[in-house]
Amino acid sequence: MPTTSPDQILITVAPTGAETAKADCPQLPTTLEELVETACECEAAGAGMIHVHIRDADHRPTLDQTRLHDTVQALRESTDLVVQLSTGGSVHDPLDARLKVLDAQPDSCSLTMGTTNFGNDVFSNPWPFICELYQLSQERQVVPEFELFDLGHVHALDRLLNKFGLPYGGKVHCDFVMGVPGGMPGTAAALVAGVAMLPAETSSWSATGIGRSTLPVMLAALSMGGHLRVGMEDVLTLAKGVPVERNAQLVERAVSFAKLAGRAAGGPDLARELLQTSPPAHMGE
Structure with a gap:
């Protein structure tokens, strides 16, 4: 079973995603300036890691x-x-363009552990691509976060680690993405099953619930000692008819729920401890 921090929690913010149109949600941070402002607000609110999708000039x-x-x-x-x-x-996006994301030298990258139906679309992650991306992350010293949309993805993670060993940094951090139409449901029962299947090498895990499953998944993850991912990539309302105006609102809610569970947001220091990423350049100056 993975180890967890009983007193601290990592909150990852996913502020933008690739599905929501700016025209439908003007408050979605899509420009670089908006993204940086959002990141600063979310760090101040308690986030430790930011999961980034970018947009073009349109x-x-x-x-x-x-x-x-x-x-x-x-x-x-x-x-x-x-x-x-x-x-x-x-x-x-084509697979070759997705591999080149690591050229930008992030601290971490997402690595989805299998193909899944995604609403009316298909999110393609064939096994050869997974293996190539994983080996590239090891070579580039980028720590992957293994994205698990279904129980079959948990089994695939065990297969990947057995074949290629541990990630750069030696830690295995996973994120259950739940409630996607076509993936596992956003329920406590599904999360319990997924966590029980995690490879022995797993050192930490988080969970995020899409849309209406946001709060059920958050509460289940907190009750099991897991970490959280929140953000406008995953949900656009705080309650029925109440739109999210800023990603920081979702971070603040996660922090308040975590406090009820007796846990404090660990911020970037906890994120680096859990993932064992390389220290940022300015820390060595």
Whole structure:
């Protein structure tokens, strides 16, 4: 079973995602300036890591290399957050472009452990791609967060670790992404089953519930000693008919729920401890 921090919690913020259109949600942070401002607010609220999708000048999802590099640099200059780039991009991005995300030298990257139906689309993650991305993360010294959308993905993680060994840094951190139409449901029962299946090498895990499953998954994860991912990538309302205006609101809610469970937000220091990422450049200056 993975070890967990009984007194501290890692809160990851996923502020943008690739699915919501700016026109439908003007408060979604899609420009670099908006993203940096959001990151600063969320760090102040208690977040330790930021899971980043970027947009182009028309607010559409992109994996443009210049924008990726500029985003990583700006977030490092403005915050101490662990910067995690999504290698999923949007469901329409080609596999070769997704591999090149690591060229931007983030602290961490997402690594989804299998193909899943994603609403009316298919989020493609074939086994050869998973293996190539994992070995590339080891080579580039980027710590992966293993994204688990279904129980089969948990089994695939065990297979991957047996074949290629531990990630860079030696820690195995997973995130259960629950409630996606086509993936595992966002229920306590599903989370209990997933955690029970985690490989012995797992050192920490978090969970996020999509849409209406946000609060049930949050409460279940807290009751089991897990960590949390929150953000407008995953939910756009605080309650029925009450839109999220700032990602920091979701971080603040997670912090308040964690306090009820007797746990304090650990911030970037806890994120680096759990993932064993390389120290940011400014720490060595």
